[in-house]
Amino acid sequence: MAKYTPMIEQYLGVKAEVPDAFLFFRLGDFYEMFFEDAVNASRELEITLTGREGGMEERIPMCGVPYHSAENYIAKLVEKGYKVAICEQVENPAEAKGVVRREIVRIVTPGTVMDARSLGETANNYIIAIAEQAGNFGLTACDISTGELHTTLLEGSLELLLDEINVYNPSEVLGSEQLLETIRGQAAAWMKGVSWTPWTKQEFNVDGHFAEGERQRVEPLSLHAISLLMSYLQETQKRSLTHIKHIRRYEQSQYMIMDPFTRRNLELVETVWDRGKKGTLLWLLDKTVTAMGGRLLRRWIEKPLMSMVKINERLEAVDKLYSQLIVREELRQQLKLVYDLERLTARIAYGSANARDLLALKVSLLQMPGLKELCATSGSETLARLSAGMDVCDDIAGWIETAIVDEPPVSVRDGGMLKMGYHERLDQLKEANISGKVWIAELERKEREATGVKSLKIGFNKVFGYYIEVTRSNLGVLPEGRYERKQTLAGAERFVTPELKEKEALILEAEDKMVDLEYELFVELRDKLASQVSRLQQLAEIVASIDVLQSFGTVSASHQFRKPEVDGGFELLIEEGRHPVVEAVMTGGLFIANETKLSQEAGSMLLITGPNMAGKSTYMRQVAIICIMAQIGCFVPSLKARVPVIDRIFTRIGAADDLIGGQSTFMVEMMDIQVMCEKATARSLVIIDELGRGTSTGEGMAIAQAVIEHLHDKVGCKTLVSTHFHELAHLEESLGQLRNYCMAVKESGRQVTFLRKLIPGAASTSYGIYCAQIAGLPDSIIQRSYDLLNSFEARAELAVAQSQTAAADSQATAGLLSAEPAVSPQARHTAQEPPLAYKTDSSQTTAAEASAQQLHNAVQLSLFSDEQPPAKGQRGKHDPARDRKADELLEKVKMADLINMTPLQAMNFLYELKQKI
CATH class of the missing domain: 3.40.50.300 (P-loop containing nucleotide triphosphate hydrolases)
Structure with missing residues (x-):
């Protein structure tokens, strides 16, 4: 039966290890994808889908990306929530028997991104692990790009867990499948674009990785969450995690608590409408200069303090900076030359830093003595205390200064990173390489003179090595038997000579050894710097705090806070x-x-x-x-x-x-x-x-x-x-x-x-x-609205009157049912109780009619007549006091600005008249 080729078989074996990830399979200068991965990647990355023979009758779907630009494509996939497994050659092809051995060297997930181009400069990229036991939760959050690790214990409340998750705004969450489903159901409204990864493995030696003193301060359930997280990072990163060495344990009660909707409603770090930064409190307060200061500012806003001591320490520093414009500006100028110490340090420990990263670290460290002095002399106790804790790491800066050239290349595999004088054997190889290239240049000059061909040149490529190239028009002047034909081009011929081949071997040997040795020496230096991670991280934390405090001072002064x-x-x-x-x-x-x-x-x-x-x-x-x-x-x-x-x-x-x-x-x-x-x-x-x-x-x-x-x-x-x-x-x-x-x-x-x-x-x-x-509604709608409002309010007033009269009727009925003697209208008047209604015949008046008639008669008789409401068949008597009251009410009516009253004000006015009547 037909079967796949050995290479495709190898691919399928590796792919089986990561069924939930895109597999970037290294073949030469490309990362290739096959089968379903190829189909999906061509769609998501908008790249061409092709095919490849794989041993079967049908061609295998295939697409690929150049290895030197793979990070851009990986970033696009990760931003969409996918995982990417990177499979590299781990065997020298020259020594391989059969298919070169390949292994997954790293799995990139939304929570484990290290590439600076894919990360927000002033925002952390957190991955969270959650452990649950008896309704309690251990939560651990880590930013692998900076090495921060925060952990806390949340007792007996899913709401508190959701609040805490929202603080970190994670890109990836780990935990048991059941717990993740519960959280997703509760947090669907505000957790968008999060990658949910079921994970329960704890195959990580927490005791061997973290210091005993740090472990002892952490509750068992929180340690469980740390173990979950670190085992996942170990599984996906497949390398040392020495930059994640310190456990920052905290209690939720140390900070003000705000639920996700409160944070959103107050627009602390992102706006409600477009989730952008502009228009938020973070946008207003962010006058930080460094990337790590910007990230710390965001964390401070997300977690306001509950400790008056710590709050007042910050306020004291801001107070001193508020009134010292020159000090603030000097601090800002000093900080402008400081790169992202946190992420530089993480890349060094992670083993992904290049020579330019080391140079950036050196430039940053050179600013530390001046920054330390400024804080010490600022007059602020808080800044002076931060200054006293600063280790300026001048020895580390010296190591880099001795080794790295001023303009190193991006790649660490092509040489050109280390200075002359740094290593004796490397210097010898460099001199041999340089002298060999000088010899090549001299040979080119001699050959031009010997042949008379001024366009003759000596070139180099990786396939043929060094060669002598002569255009076709000049081939006739070349001496017989001097050159050995190597390659024919459309307009030229390429040759070699025994002398050139001999020198080429020496030059290439020196160059290969030089590049290999330089890479070894660079890695040795990088590892030496990685051993100083704790010092660099502590320094970065202090610098970030200084940056945020100067930002508060700058904003407060400019806005007159x-x-x-x-x-x-x-x-x-x-x-x-x-x-x-x-x-x-x-x-x-x-x-x-x-x-x-x-x-x-x-x-x-x-x-x-x-x-x-x-x-x-x-x-x-x-x-x-x-x-x-x-x-x-x-x-x-x-x-x-x-x-x-x-x-x-x-x-x-x-x-x-x-x-x-x-x-x-x-x-x-x-x-x-x-x-x-x-x-x-x-x-x-x-x-x-x-x-x-x-x-x-x-x-x-x-x-x-x-x-x-x-x-x-x-x-x-x-x-x-x-x-x-x-x-x-x-x-x-x-x-x-x-x-x-x-x-x-x-x-x-x-x-x-x-x-x-x-x-x-x-x-x-x-x-x-x-x-x-x-808001711009048409005038016809506005006028109709006012008309309807008048109608609704009049109807409401009538309903109130009806309700009051119905209550009076109910009381009267209750009196009749209790066998009280009937009271004539004359008796009511004598008892100084207002008549229920004045009837024109013997028929019973409805409650609404009675109320309306009562109001009508009261206004008519009290305001415009000098008569009391007469009992049936009787005439009222004249009362001067009543006349004065009537005059006062008439004057009030005359003075009322009825034209400019709103409908509701007019009804209130009428109600007051009714009460006084």
Whole structure:
């Protein structure tokens, strides 16, 4: 029976090891893919699909990419969520018997990318491993490109696990298949493009890799997660992981907790609409100079501190830099020449660094003495402490300076990296190579003179070695028997001579030995540097911290932020607070500042009413943003701020439907509210925008009031609630910590100006039609809306009157059923009770008619007559006091600006008249 060729058989054997990955199979200068891999790769990479004979009747699908540009193609596949296994020759073809042996040397996955071109410069690329036991979770996050390893234990809460995963925004997650399915189901709305990898192997010697002191600080379940992660990295990377040596254990309680939707709603590191950086808090605060500083800034924003000591250490450094422009600029200039120390160090330890990486490390280290001196003399205790901990690694810089040339090549396999004088034997080989090439040049000159052919030249290629090339027109002048024909071209002939062949052997031998020896020496130097990984990583961490602190100082000074007072109390006081990002992107006008005071004395809960587009949501967001900025150690956009340490921020702002989960806006809102009510503490900040809006008015209002009462009575946290249910304003009377506030509005006819100012009191309308008008709806729709609004409000007023009259009728009926004696209209009048109705005949009047008639008679008789409502057959008596009251009401009517009243204001005015009558 027919069978595949030995090479295809070898391919199939290797492919069986990685069925879930594209196999890049090295053949010469190409990485080839076959069968289904080829079909899929041609589609995903948009490259040509061809075929190859493989021993069977049908040709095998095949496509390939050049090995020197393979990283670009690998990056494209990994970005799409695929894995790529790289299979290389691991045997010298000259020594091979049969097919050259090939093995997988590395598997690239979304969480294990090392190529700098594929990584975001100022964003980490985390891979996470999760271990579960009895409802508890051990979580470990690692960025293999920097060597960071973070781990924590999360007890008894899937919600806390989801919050923590969101902080890292991983590209790949490892764990048991069942656990991954659970997480995917819960996190589908916010975890996009994540690679989920079922993995339960723990074949890694944790004890042998990490120091005993570091292991002892970590809980067993967290160690389990570390073992899962490291075994996966060992399996896929197939090389040393010495740059992942330090375990950064932490507790979730060390940082403010925010759920994924709060992070999204506040737009901390990416915007809601396009998930971009511009328009976020990160975008505003990022004046970092180094890549590692940019990554650390992102981590600080994602994890605000709970420790007042650490917060105030950062604020102290920012305070000193705030007022020292020259020091800030000198720091920035020094940092501009610092490359990405974290990733350079990782590549050195990983064994993928080239000579240019080592040169970049040297240039960076040369800046350290100046940076250390600047921090030591800045006047800041925090910066001085960082300076004292800086090991400038001048010995490492010296090693590189001695070895690497000033302009090394990209490749480490072609020589040209090491300086003359670095190694004696290498120098000898270099001299032999140089002298050999000088000899070739001299031979070319001699041959031109001997033959008289000025165009004669000596060239070289890898197939034929050195050769003498003569054009066809000059072949006749060549001496007989002097040259041996080697190759015929279209317009020339190539020859060799015994003398040239002899020298070629010497030159090529020297060159091969030189390149091999130089590579060995370079690897030896790289390994020597890799032994210093801990020193370099510690230095990189300090430099990153200095960079972020100078960024805070630079931004705070340029935007006139002020130092907050952070304490352990309850009161949140913000004077003239502003939303820093909104203010930064405004192109015209000034941002209107607002006050915030949440305390036990002034009230810890604000119920904010007011029109759409008046600034309620911006105001509430800015309060949360200011608290976050204070707890990351940055100055804040206010005249003055006293900020308590807040343990959690919850927001419910502008939810979108969860189409994937099949949940409506209202359901998503209720689920978020449930988490708030369950998890919030007295130290939390809760922000809810338009609570209860997703259902009917009555039910929405009922839910809103119940939630407000729960947060007020059961939790006692600082709370900002905005609502269009103006009727909830009455809660101020029954809830001691609740205060009514609204956004100020100026009206002139149908023209409305939003003043963006928060003032005490409750709003009476939401100005929805006006918002529709400025949004550009046609005038016909706007006018119809006003007409319908008048109709709806009149109908609502009538319904209230009917309800009141029905209640009166019910009471009267109850009185009759209890056998009370009937009371005549005359008796009612005598008892000074208002008559239910004035009948024109003996038929029974309906409740609505009675109410309308009562209002009509009361207005007519009280305002425009000097008579009391007469009993049947009687005449009322004149009363001067009643006349004065009637005159006052008439004057009030005359002075009322009925033309400019809104419908609701007119109805309120009528209601007041009715009460006074």
